[in-house]
Amino acid sequence: xxxxxxxxxxxxxxxxxxxxxxxxxxxxxxxxxxxxxxxxxxxxxxxxxxxxxxxxxxxxxxxxxxxxxxxxxxxxxxxxxxxxxxxxxxxxxxxxxxxxxxxxxxxxxxxxxxxxxxxxxxxxxxxxxxxxxxxxxxxxxxxxxxxxxxxxxxxxxxxxxxxxxxxxxxxxxxxxxx
Numbered sequence: 001x002x003x004x005x006x007x008x009x010x011x012x013x014x015x016x017x018x019x020x021x022x023x024x025x026x027x028x029x030x031x032x033x034x035x036x037x038x039x040x041x042x043x044x045x046x047x048x049x050x051x052x053x054x055x056x057x058x059x060x061x062x063x064x065x066x067x068x069x070x071x072x073x074x075x076x077x078x079x080x081x082x083x084x085x086x087x088x089x090x091x092x093x094x095x096x097x098x099x100x101x102x103x104x105x106x107x108x109x110x111x112x113x114x115x116x117x118x119x120x121x122x123x124x125x126x127x128x129x130x131x132x133x134x135x136x137x138x139x140x141x142x143x144x145x146x147x148x149x150x151x152x153x154x155x156x157x158x159x160x161x162x163x164x165x166x167x168x169x170x171x172x173x174x175x176x177x178x
Contacts, residue, residue, distance in 0.1 A: 006035045014124055016132030019059075023067060026128055027057040028121040040077050050075040056089060056121040062137045064097040064129055071118055085115050089122075097126040098153075130154065151175055 010032050017025040032052040038045045045051055053075035059068040069092040076082035091108040095101050105122045108114070130153065138153060155175055160167050169176040 008035065009033050012121065012124060014128040016128065018136065022062070024060050024062070024129070024132065025057055026060065026125055026132065027055055028124055028128070029053075029055045030117050030121050032117075042078055051077055052117050054115075054117055054121075056118050056125075058092060058122075058125060060097060060129060062133070064099075064126075066092045066095045066097065069093055071115075073115075082115060085118070088114060089118060092122065097129050101126050 010030065012028065012030050014026060014028045017027070019025060030052055031050050033048050033050055034045065036047050038047075038051065040051070054071065054073040057070045057072070058066050060066055069089045071083075071086035071089045073083040073086065088109060092105060095104050102123050105119060109119045109122070134154075152172060152175070155161050155168060155172060156163050159165075161172075162168065163172075163175055163177045
């Protein structure tokens with residue numbers, strides 16, 4: 001393997017919170033840092049100092065409907081300008097994370113209609129919500145002696161869990177289709 005020199009880190013993290021009112025908050029955070037001092041048009045960012053440190057928090061119900069959206073831009077390359085788009089992320093309200101969410105979010109907030117980084121964060125929300133709900137809102141697997149009447153949401157959403165595949169035959173036999 002050739003020698004490598006670390007130059008940039010992008011971290012994306014999503015935390016899910018169950019609220020007392022029955023709703024859920026998904027907080028997606030994006031942080032970009034450089035491994036050296038970096039000069040922007042707006043000034044110097046020292047090594048490790050974030051160029052981007054921003055979050056998109058959406059509140060959803062247990063049917064994956066977006067009830068609220070909020071942006072927090074703690075560090076941006078163009079202070080006073082980047083954050084001006086924050087109110088537009090309310091355009092996510094009314095969308096459903098499992099019903100063409102990525103496409104609709106991009107239509108509403110892609111390109112100059114939004115912030116590239118915040119819209120990128122929106123794209124990770126559907127799968128993060130499904131993971132958060134697993135074992136909390138819905139069961140993640142059939143339990144011995146109990147047969148699900150409703151097809152588990154994760155089936156036919158990826159290669160491993162296709163209903164004609166060996167994993168479904170083994171772990172979800174009721175839903176297996178040859």
